[in-house]
Amino acid sequence: MHIKIAINVPTAMSFFSILFVIGFEKNALAVTIDSLSGAPNNGNLISISGSGYGSNSAVRTGDIQWLGDNIELGNVAAEFSPPPNWSYHRAETTFDAPHYDNLQAHSGNKSIRITYDLNKYGGYFNYNHESAFGKVFYSAWMRIAGPSSWTCNGTSGGCQYKNGGRITSGVIDLGRPQFYTSTWTEQGNFVVFMQTSSDTEPGVVSDYPHNTGSAECYQWMCPGPTGERRYLLNGPHDTVGPNTNSDMWVRIDWYAEESSPLVKNGTFKMVLQKPGEIINTVLDFDKNLQTTDGSDYYKSIFFGTYASGFSKLDTWWDDIFIQTGGQQRVEIGDTSEWSTNTHREIQIPVSWSDNSISFIFNQGSFQNGSRAYLFVVNEAGSVNSGYPITIGGQLSDIAPPTSPRNFNVH
Structure with missing residues (x-):
């Protein structure tokens, strides 16, 4: 289900730090939820009290984007109507414009659809921040039609889909910094690229030691024809693609912190949520x-961008959330421990202090009457043990929450 809410976004930070945080846990006991006020029904205002929440500047400044309201209010088959700071590539010979669609929806009744084919290999919509992110977290549900609905007319490598989102310096352009993903149908591989505009950055695996993968300068792109360096970010890849985890709604979360210039101190994390796992x-x-x-x-x-060689490839997007400035957030999950969750839905914060948070309840695809658990992730990535709720439950006897700020509720 969608919360009908629009968020006004002012200018934020001027320095980019990308950091992704969705699936890992640090010192869960540092964060607690002691009480809750409000009925956990979709669209209700909820308040929680506890400790260890820290601060969240994005809530104070309104630097949060939630597209649930826009999607549910869109007219079926109409082109995407971008809110402030959003845009899209309009339909033309080689591009399909994003449209509102009711054939598929993660929650509520609608989603945003982009269809690619042999002639229309481009199509996207995008959020444009007024200044550098510094740190950014985003979450989106996406769905790709499976092999039964398309044929591949590509080269020996198969058909390619650049999916899962793309974080850029403002344009899609070789030689400009960006993170993006790509899937080839025949090769069956999924890759994440990190691209810088530096010719001095070495591109060998040993430069990027960490616990789940490595980064290497990618084939002939080191440097490429315009001087950029493109790196493969290797890891235990598993994501949604035309022939991998297709025909299902999958949530992809990215958290990123920009590095200092020419210094290896940036962060990139990616988390995948798919049904039953x-x-x-x-x-x-x-x-x-x-x-x-x-x-x-x-x-x-x-969101979107490119697909080549497909007879027809339908893709859908839903429940998109973007927050500038950090990974802090409130979520509901299906088990009492963060590390065992198989289903989460992000919540929409409206006030935030170290010991209390108010948010608008987003039920997502959880059913009425189901048991769920509330989690708070603070800036350091710490998360509490789940606080039990029943979706569609009754009001508690705790004082009501404060009114939201920086929001227009429809």
């Missing part, structure tokens, strides 16, 4: 990536 951190680079040489910084996120 424990949520999995598929990439975990922690303060050991160089993301920029100082000439450009990250400030945009693209």
Whole structure:
């Protein structure tokens, strides 16, 4: 289900740190939820009290994007109507425009659909921040039609889909910093690229030691024809693609912190949630990536972008959440321990202090009457043991929450 809410986004930070945090846990006892006020029904205002929440500047400044309201209010078959700071590539000979669609939905009744074919190999919509992110967390549900609905007319490598989102310096352009993903149908591989505009950054595996993978300069792209360096971020890859985990709704979370210029202290984390499986951190680079040489910084996120060789490939997006400034957030999960969750839905914060948080309840695809658990992730990545709730439950006897700020509720 979607919460009908729009968020006004002012200018935020001027320095980019990308960090992804969804699937890992640090010192869960540092964060507690002691009480809750409000009925956990979709769209209700909820307040929790406890400790260890820290601060969240994005809530104070309104630097949060939630597309649930926009999607549910869109007219079926109409082109995407972008809220402030959003845009999209309009339909033309080689591009399909994103449309509102009711054939598939993760929650509520609608989603955003982009269809690619042999002639229309481009299509995307994107969020444009007014300044560099510094740190950014985003979460999106996506679905790709499976092999029964398309044929591949590509080269020996198969058909390619650049999926899962793309964090860039404002444009899709070789030679500009970006993170993006790519899947080839025949090769069956999924890769995540990190690209910098530096010619001085060495590109060998040993430069990026960490616990789940490595990064190497990718084939002929080191440097490429325009001077950029493109790196493969290797790990236990598992994501959604045309022939991998297709025909299902999958949630992809990215957290990133920009590095200092020419310094390997940036972060990139990616988490995958798919039905019936424990949520999995598929990439975990922690303060050991160089993301920029100082000439450009990250400030945009693209959804979709490119697919080649498909007779027809339908893709859908739903429940997109973007927060500038850190990984702090409130979630509901299906088990009492964060590390065993197989289903999570992000909540929409409206006030935040070290010992209390108010948020608008997002039921997502949880059913009424089901048991769920509340979690708070603070800036350091610490998370509490789950606080039990029943979706569709009754009001508690605790004082009501404060009114939200920086939101327009429809």
